[in-house]
Amino acid sequence: MPENRCPFLLDITPRQHPVALSGSCSRSLPEGEGLVRRVWLWLILWAAMVHEAAAxxxxxxxxxxxxxxxxxxxxxxxxxxxxxxxxxxxxxxxxxxxxxxxxxxxxxxxxxxxxxxxxxxxxxxxxxxxxxxxxxxxxxxxxxxxxxxxxxxxxxxxxxxxxxxxxxxxxxxxxxxxxxxxxxxxxxxxxxxxxxxxxxxxxxxxxxxxxxxxxxxxxxxxxxxxxxxxxxxxxxxxxxxxxxxxxxxxxxxxxxxxxxxxxxxxxxxxxxxxxxxxxxxxxxxxxxxxxxxxISLAGAEAAPRPAVDPPPAAPRPAEAPGAATPPALPASVPPVPPAVAPSRPPATWPPSAPAAGEPLRDARIGLFSHPVRLDPGGDNWLALRSRPSASEGVRLMKLGPDSLFTVLGRQGVWLNVRLRTGETGWVHGDYVGCCRRAPLLP
The missing domain is CATH 3.40.50.1460 (Rossmann fold)
Known part of the structure; x- marks a missing residue:
């Protein structure tokens, strides 16, 4: 390591222990370099604090x-x-x-x-x-x-x-x-x-x-x-x-x-x-x-939804001689409903939850919505509920981080979804992201 470097060690220990930071410098830093190091150090400590709170x-x-x-x-x-x-x-x-x-x-x-x-x-x-x-x-x-x-x-x-x-x-x-x-x-x-x-x-x-x-x-x-x-x-x-x-x-x-x-x-x-x-x-x-x-009780503000590149279009039979005709969609998949504008302002509605109809369209090409922001150190599940409310109705089942589903519609912050296995219910939209690719079930 060059002599003009000052090594720092960030030790992120389990949540009951504080974050430890140690290091030493054998020389004084130029003013500009010292400022940059202080900014980076602050960002590292902030990230460690957020990580500890999330756990x-x-x-x-x-x-x-x-x-x-x-x-x-x-x-x-x-x-x-x-x-x-x-x-x-x-x-x-x-x-x-x-x-x-x-x-x-x-x-x-x-x-x-x-x-x-x-x-x-x-x-x-x-x-x-x-x-x-x-x-x-x-x-x-x-x-x-x-x-x-x-x-x-x-x-x-x-x-x-x-x-x-x-x-x-x-x-x-x-x-x-x-x-x-x-x-x-x-x-x-x-x-x-x-x-x-x-x-x-x-x-x-x-x-x-x-x-x-x-x-x-x-x-x-x-x-x-x-x-x-x-x-x-x-x-x-x-x-x-x-x-x-x-x-x-x-x-x-x-x-x-x-x-x-x-x-x-x-x-x-x-x-x-x-x-x-x-x-x-x-x-x-x-x-x-x-x-x-x-510290935000509702969690960090959602980051902009990353663009999902559409899969390449399948060649038509005329363009690919001998290719099999794509199978028809299962009868259980309903027509794509028209897109509905979010009922909440963009600043509060998580961009990771697409407009109604979009995940359903994605499902036809093998892309599905899934739970996000679950706590691996806690319950690590999202409730599928019988009604769009946390206090009314009943919890039908627990959805893990690998659960895949299609969004059918929206009521306020709640999304009506259908699992790949056919079950339907309501989940909170703040914990839904899109998309993951998976083969369609027969």
Whole structure:
């Protein structure tokens, strides 16, 4: 090796260990060469970080509590159950394994299920926690309320701490399991549901407190400290979700949107919606995750679809004397439907999923769509579902990375497909690529 070279060693170890970089230089580098080396070093570290994140599992614990029988009818909420289901469906669609609790979630049920969830978290994983319901702030600590919380009066703060769920304890439990990234999303900044005694209340009268997350935690709140989060817009609100969650779900699906941009975009969009009422609701996020600008919950933005060169045209019988006439297509292959424009903008619709009709046309010449972006270190399969939804219908079967199928049509982000073996169902379009060549089945 020439003397003017500085060797560097990049050691990408399993996900529970950090990336190690070692090297030495016996001389100072010219300014231009040093800058180039620093850029390359940064790119190598960034690639290693992305590789490490892709190898980890992604798990989510989603809770929606709308009924509080001990607090009276005024404490009931309209949207948390629908909010939790919408978030769960979206997270499952972008590759999370989701545990969902909704409606009447008691403290015991919550703790049992959350403990089982935490046991699934492995070193290096990404763990997301979402809660919609009531919450209170006591002396700077935020508590989430299960459905069986008793009516607590001023002076009974110790009872409140015992029967409620401390947000900090939940995130700490996930960090203790070795999660590399913990995302806490709290839509509980509503009016304090406990009775008042004169001017006294149990905790803040509305909203939650500003808290600094621990290392490795990204926190996103539906409203700023002491603010009230709207359960719905006044009048005839067409959305089934709260003001915060409807925006959060929409932005959560965007590939390439990193954690910081997710927090800022959600904040800006919620502020615009709340101002139409008018109401002041400014979501807040706090970040203690290293490399948050390189972490996207929906995955990286899809790269442009590479062009697929068509196979050479088969010679006609007249041009090739003695050649056999090509066999007719099987009767089970339907006519090619007309191409349909994607229902999502090009920036968010994965270019690897062709327009409807195109994969079917490819299938006639032996090219098929197939699953992409699966996690070899995780489940490594794509669900074939009976309906175009992650929460409705049933999973028909698991499609591995070598599964081949034809796209018949599209509904939103879902693709209707037919496997080469004849089974039909729905798969999520973000995990479909084209094309692979294979012989047609008889």
């Amino acid at each position: 980890a599992n992604r798990l989510a614990f989603v809770v929606g509590v709308d009924t509080y029988p001990n607090l009276g009818p005024a404490a009931a909420l309209e949207r948390p159950v629908a909010d939790a289901r919408a978030v769960a469906e979206t997270l499952e669609a972008i590759g999370f394994r989701v545990t969902l609790l909704s409606a009447a979630v008691t403290q015991e049920t919550f703790l049992r299920r959350f403990g089982a969830f935490a046991d699934q978290v492995q070193p290096g994983d990404t763990a997301l926690f979402y809660f919609a319901g009531h919450g209170i702030a006591l002396q700077g600590t935020n508590y989430l309320l299960p459905s069986d919380i008793p009516a607590i009066e001023p002076g009974q703060e110790l009872l409140a701490r015992t029967r409620a769920l401390a947000e900090a304890d939940l995130s700490a439990a996930l960090r203790e399991r070795g999660a590399r990234v913990v995302v806490m999303v709290i839509d509980a900044c509503r009016d304090n549901p406990f009775p008042r005694a004169g001017t006294r209340s149990v905790g803040l009268s509305r909203g939650l407190a500003r808290t600094e997350p621990a290392e490795g935690v990204f926190s996103l709140y539906a409203a700023g400290a002491g603010q009230q989060a709207l359960d719905r817009l006044p009048g005839r609100d067409p959305s089934p979700n709260s003001v915060f969650t409807r925006v959060f779900v929409a932005q959560l699906r965007r590939p390439g949107l990193n954690l910081i941009d997710l927090g800022e975009t959600v904040r800006d969009e919620v502020v615009k919606l709340a101002e139409t009422v008018p109401h002041k609701q400014v979501p807040a996020y706090y970040n203690e995750v290293r490399g948050a600008r390189f």
